[in-house]
Amino acid sequence: MDYKTIRDRIEDMAKDNHKDFVKAVISMEKGINDESALDKLYDAYMANDTINLLHEDFDYMIEDLREQGQIKRPALCSAGER
Numbered sequence: 001m002d003y004k005t006i007r008d009r010i011e012d013m014a015k016d017n018h019k020d021f022v023k024a025v026i027s028m029e030k031g032i033n034d035e036s037a038l039d040k041l042y043d044a045y046m047a048n049d050t051i052n053l054l055h056e057d058f059d060y061m062i063e064d065l066r067e068q069g070q071i072k073r074p075a076l077c078s079a080g081e082r
Contacts, residue, residue: 025053 023038
């Protein structure tokens with residue numbers, strides 16, 4: 001399976017059932033299998049706009065790559081394109 005296929009499947013899973021998708025990612029990354037605990041973690045995640053599923057260091061690495069010209073900046077959309 002290639003990157004694009006995996007990405008599309010992950011995107012579909014996140015759209016179809018966001019809560020269980022987030023719980024599954026937390027479970028895989030943190031080794032937590034207690035669904036009650038995962039529900040609490042999901043609720044805390046959703047209640048806090050500053051929590052990301054990926055570590056903030058990825059933001060710094062991405063910005064470094066953009067500054068080096070290795071990643072293009074996303075195109076800005078006009079006000080009517082949202």
